[in-house]
Amino acid sequence: MSFQTALELFSENERKERRKILAAARGLRKHVEAYQRTYRRDIMREVIAVLLGGES
Structure with missing residues (x-):
């Protein structure tokens, strides 16, 4: 395997890894x-309940 071929394979693997990481990050976000x-909705429900005299 020539140096150029090895470099191309490495670059392709890097791109694939980067795509996987970015996809995972998007999903996590x-x-x-x-x-x-x-x-936030849960907090607002609690705040409204307290303001309306429901829960304390």
Whole structure:
């Protein structure tokens, strides 16, 4: 295997790895954003319940 061929294979593997990492990061970001939305909603429900005199 020539140096050029080895370099091309290495570069291709790097691109594939980078794509996998970016895809995982995007998926994780979506989960985090969904969690934040849910968490905020739960907090707002508790705040509204307290303001309306429901829970303390």
